[in-house]
Amino acid sequence: MANKIDIKEVLKVGLILFAITAIAAALLAFVNAKTEPLVEKNALIKEQNAMNSVMEGAKSFDELEITSDIEKIATELGGEVEKAYIAKDASDNIIGTCIITKTTGYDVGIETVTGVDINKTVTGIDIIAMNETPGLGANAKNDDFRAQYIGKTGTVGVSKSSADDTNIQAISGATKTSNGVTNGVNIALSVSENLFNGGIK
Amino acid sequence: MAEEKKTITSVFINGLIKENPTFVQLLGMCPTLAVTTSLQNGLGMGLSATAVLICSNMLVSILRKIIPDKVRIAAYIVIIATFVTIIQMCLNAFLPDLASSLGLFIPLIVVNCIILARAEAFASKNNPILSAVDGLGMGLGFTGALCIISAIREFLGAGTIWGIELYGTHIAPATIMIMAPGGFIVLGLLVGTINFIVSKRKGDK
Amino acid sequence: MVLEIVSIILSALLTENFVMVKFYGICPFLGVSKKVETALGMGMAVTFVMALASAFTWIVNKFLLIPFDLVYLQTIVFILIIAGLVQFVEMFMKKSMPSLYSALGIYLPLITTNCAVLGVTLLNVQNYPDSFIYSLLYGVFAALGFTLAIVLMAGIRENLDEERVPESFRGFPITLISAGLMAIAFMGFSGFSI
Numbered sequence: 001m002a003n004k005i006d007i008k009e010v011l012k013v014g015l016i017l018f019a020i021t022a023i024a025a026a027l028l029a030f031v032n033a034k035t036e037p038l039v040e041k042n043a044l045i046k047e048q049n050a051m052n053s054v055m056e057g058a059k060s061f062d063e064l065e066i067t068s069d070i071e072k073i074a075t076e077l078g079g080e081v082e083k084a085y086i087a088k089d090a091s092d093n094i095i096g097t098c099i100i101t102k103t104t105g106y107d108v109g110i111e112t113v114t115g116v117d118i119n120k121t122v123t124g125i126d127i128i129a130m131n132e133t134p135g136l137g138a139n140a141k142n143d144d145f146r147a148q149y150i151g152k153t154g155t156v157g158v159s160k161s162s163a164d165d166t167n168i169q170a171i172s173g174a175t176k177t178s179n180g181v182t183n184g185v186n187i188a189l190s191v192s193e194n195l196f197n198g199g200i201k
Numbered sequence: 202m203a204e205e206k207k208t209i210t211s212v213f214i215n216g217l218i219k220e221n222p223t224f225v226q227l228l229g230m231c232p233t234l235a236v237t238t239s240l241q242n243g244l245g246m247g248l249s250a251t252a253v254l255i256c257s258n259m260l261v262s263i264l265r266k267i268i269p270d271k272v273r274i275a276a277y278i279v280i281i282a283t284f285v286t287i288i289q290m291c292l293n294a295f296l297p298d299l300a301s302s303l304g305l306f307i308p309l310i311v312v313n314c315i316i317l318a319r320a321e322a323f324a325s326k327n328n329p330i331l332s333a334v335d336g337l338g339m340g341l342g343f344t345g346a347l348c349i350i351s352a353i354r355e356f357l358g359a360g361t362i363w364g365i366e367l368y369g370t371h372i373a374p375a376t377i378m379i380m381a382p383g384g385f386i387v388l389g390l391l392v393g394t395i396n397f398i399v400s401k402r403k404g405d406k
Numbered sequence: 407m408v409l410e411i412v413s414i415i416l417s418a419l420l421t422e423n424f425v426m427v428k429f430y431g432i433c434p435f436l437g438v439s440k441k442v443e444t445a446l447g448m449g450m451a452v453t454f455v456m457a458l459a460s461a462f463t464w465i466v467n468k469f470l471l472i473p474f475d476l477v478y479l480q481t482i483v484f485i486l487i488i489a490g491l492v493q494f495v496e497m498f499m500k501k502s503m504p505s506l507y508s509a510l511g512i513y514l515p516l517i518t519t520n521c522a523v524l525g526v527t528l529l530n531v532q533n534y535p536d537s538f539i540y541s542l543l544y545g546v547f548a549a550l551g552f553t554l555a556i557v558l559m560a561g562i563r564e565n566l567d568e569e570r571v572p573e574s575f576r577g578f579p580i581t582l583i584s585a586g587l588m589a590i591a592f593m594g595f596s597g598f599s600i
Contacts (some may be wrong), residue, residue, distance in 0.1 A: 235430075397572075
């Protein structure tokens with residue numbers, strides 16, 4: 001074996017590897033350009049469907065700017081507001097808000113849509129995305145669990161034993177997930193209250 | 202063993218059954234355990250991996266004379282990662298629900314040992330058509346194994362198959378089967394049972 | 407801040423243990439857990455690479471991929487960084503720490519295809535895109551969690567060798583079943599929260 005490194009050989013090897021990588025990157029850029037709009041469209045449709053399901057009778061949703069006030073409320077309650085919408089009915093009257101929050105349960109990234117009507121009462125919630133454990137936390141997606149939030153107002157609590165006016169019953173074995181979802185709902189409630197008190201346009 | 206002539210059928214059957222990547226070679230265990238919580242996930246993961254396996258096997262085989270020996274592993278990784286990213290983009294665009302339930306395990310197909318192992322052991326030595334068939338056989342072998350495991354786990358753990366309720370309303374299903382421990386135990390029992398059947402057959406002959 | 411750090415450490419190490427809960431790094435976990443000594447070696451090598459990989463990929467992601475809008479190249483760039491790092495660590499160890507190299511050397515090439523390493527880098531940019539410290543911390547403790555699991559498993563397997571296990575369940579199957587029982591034990595941590 002030669003001790004000296006053959007520069008030509010190294011160059012050739014490097015060039016081939018570089019060519020493969022360059023072609024790969026170009027190909028990916030092409031596919032990405034084709035699929036990205038679809039991905040965004042899907043996300044929007046999903047969001048739209050979720051909002052329609054939590055806010056009955058809404059015809060249109062106007063996106064609001066996330067102000068520093070909203071951010072502050074969310075941070076204090078330990079979560080984030082991803083998006084905030086105003087729901088309007090067919091005759092353009094404001095009927096409530098739809099707030100999309102991101103909170104942490106057993107794992108990060110529970111994205112919840114909460115519908116809140118003008119009486120500051122929850123009209124429904126839906127979960128857009130979560131990474132919770134199948135069979136336990138992932139049961140938060142079930143209708144029975146989500147329906148518990150309907151009609152709640154103020155601050156929602158989590159009870160391990162039974163549900164009542166202010167508390168929802170946690171999913172057994174997944175208290176952290178239940179807390180995470182509830183957290184998102186509470187953020188949505190305070191943010192909506194803030195919006196309504198501030199007189200949204 | 203005598204050098205068998207490699208035909209399309211023999212290569213296919215080899216991957217599907219004789220050298221089944223999951224039950225015989227015990228490769229690619231991470232996705233096997235992690236995504237087999239429901240039949241849909243298992244099938245989705247299996248088919249995604251199969252698509253990557255066929256494409257990467259074919260391309261590695263086409264380029265086998267061009268890729269310098271010293272950097273072949275790096276070149277294989279680039280090729281595999283490219284196909285995986287394409288699959289990931291397509292899943293995100295066309296099957297967003299499946300994409301979100303498979304989550305991080307889609308990009309992790311890159312480090313699925315089955316794919317790199319086939320590129321190194323088969324595709325770098327054989328022609329593109331045979332390599333594609335090998336990819337198909339191995340991929341379907343993997344998919345089949347994932348389907349078996351996920352069907353068992355879904356049935357026991359959630360009381361459903363393909364999301365269809367079977368007995369869950371009457372008897373509470375054993376949730377632990379679709380959680381981490383269930384994955385290990387189901388796979389352990391399956392591999393053990395297969396070993397048992399194989400050794401029985403050998404004994405009979 | 408302190409609370410956050412403690413919670414990252416605990417979850418990476420125990421409640422979301424990479425092997426027992428999240429199923430990352432199963433191949434080496436099953437392949438290199440025959441002896442406690444080798445398991446420890448593998449664990450150390452993985453910790454070393456994972457710490458480096460967490461740091462490098464975070465920097466590349468933050469200052470290269472995001473500003474230039476190339477996030478879709480994440481997987482391919484990260485795996486190349488990991489493969490490069492593994493090569494580099496191997497060369498470096500061979501020259502300057504031959505004793506460590508002879509102990510860990512054989513495991514190093516295996517680390518490239520350890521999905522725990524790629525997994526942690528992808529998780530980091532997803533969960534802690536803005537905090538270098540948290541990313542690094544999560545990387546190191548997830549790796550230590552991996553080490554914990556693999557060493558415990560090796561301890562069990564050393565004893566299993568002397569047990570009368572049915573013929574067809576020897577080796578792999580019984581290892582998997584033991585791992586399942588271990589995973590049940592790890593589920594006990596899942597109630598923890600700070």
